Amino acid sequence: MRLRHVLTAALVLSTASLLAQAAEVGPLHEGEAVVTGQDDGAERRRGLAEAMAQVIVRLTGDDALLDDARTAFLRDHPADFVTTLTYEDRLARKKVMDEQGTRERSFRLRVAFDAARVDAALTDAGLRLWQGERPTVLVLLTIRDSGGTFTLSRAGTRGIGQREALMAAAAWRALPLALPIMDPEDAAVIRAGDGGIGPAAVTALCRRYGVDRLLLGRLELTDAGLWRSRWSFDAFSNDAADPAPLPGGASDGLTFDRAIHQAIAAGGRWMARRAP
Numbered sequence: 001m002r003l004r005h006v007l008t009a010a011l012v013l014s015t016a017s018l019l020a021q022a023a024e025v026g027p028l029h030e031g032e033a034v035v036t037g038q039d040d041g042a043e044r045r046r047g048l049a050e051a052m053a054q055v056i057v058r059l060t061g062d063d064a065l066l067d068d069a070r071t072a073f074l075r076d077h078p079a080d081f082v083t084t085l086t087y088e089d090r091l092a093r094k095k096v097m098d099e100q101g102t103r104e105r106s107f108r109l110r111v112a113f114d115a116a117r118v119d120a121a122l123t124d125a126g127l128r129l130w131q132g133e134r135p136t137v138l139v140l141l142t143i144r145d146s147g148g149t150f151t152l153s154r155a156g157t158r159g160i161g162q163r164e165a166l167m168a169a170a171a172w173r174a175l176p177l178a179l180p181i182m183d184p185e186d187a188a189v190i191r192a193g194d195g196g197i198g199p200a201a202v203t204a205l206c207r208r209y210g211v212d213r214l215l216l217g218r219l220e221l222t223d224a225g226l227w228r229s230r231w232s233f234d235a236f237s238n239d240a241a242d243p244a245p246l247p248g249g250a251s252d253g254l255t256f257d258r259a260i261h262q263a264i265a266a267g268g269r270w271m272a273r274r275a276p
Contacts, residue, residue, distance in 0.1 A: 026174060029055055029113050029115040031052060031055045033047035034109070037104035037105065037107070038107060047111070048079055052081070056075070057172075059119070059129050061268040062268070062269050081121075082111060082112070083113060085109060132275060134174065136178060137213045137214070138206065140216050143159050144220045151182055153180055153181060154178070165257040166260050169261050173264065175268055177264075190205075213271070214234045216232050216233070227253075227256045228251070229249070229263060231249035246267060248262070249262065
């Protein structure tokens with residue numbers, strides 16, 4: 001019995017370690033924006049509007065609602081819902097530059113909104129909130145560029161820009177995403193050359209990383225210097241929808257950061273609509 005407990009604890013610690021570098025998920029009712037100065041009223045209003053837009057997307061999973069009349073009151077009057085706001089000097093921990101202090105500095109405006117009132121405004125408008133625990137998603141992104149084909153990993157020397165774009169897009173939406181470590185065990189089940197894996201590999205990876213879903217992506221550099229991508233979901237539960245193309249996730253002729261942003265936005269909508 002003691003050995004069983006030791007093995008169970010080791011498995012839990014191993015899984016926790018594998019997920020240690022998942023995209024950090026912030027509070028759903030908090031948003032942020034980069035603004036110039038602390039005393040400019042117009043900049044503050046712009047920053048509050050951007051922060052509220054982030055909160056709307058985090059709570060609903062759908063960035064299309066930022067152009068929807070049902071969210072207009074929240075977007076037009078974000079200051080009415082603020083509980084706290086703080087300014088973080090973006091240069092505070094950096095070496096002083098010659099021009100630093102000669103013009104308005106840029107700050108990160110962090111805003112916390114009244115959770116009950118924001119939720120009520122959205123539900124009163126007939127919108128469904130994405131409630132409950134967010135599923136953790138392992139992203140298997142195969143990238144083909146001028147240097148060849150590889151699978152994006154959490155700490156590899158290739159695909160640094162793509163990794164940063166992926167994690168930033170996920171964090172902005174409060175989506176817990178993780179990348180594989182791509183050790184020999186991962187390499188044994190992932191075929192980087194074709195961007196697809198079979199059901200047995202899906203099951204093995206989901207179990208190893210302790211995730212709920214698997215997002216498969218392929219990003220290819222075109223002759224025009226832009227990127228083509230396609231994405232699909234697979235799941236440990238092997239429900240009827242798997243594998244499924246990700247609606248709105250495919251793109252052609254975009255920069256890689258825009259292609260990734262579009263795919264993660266589509267993934268958020270897909271999961272929010274299927275949430276309990």
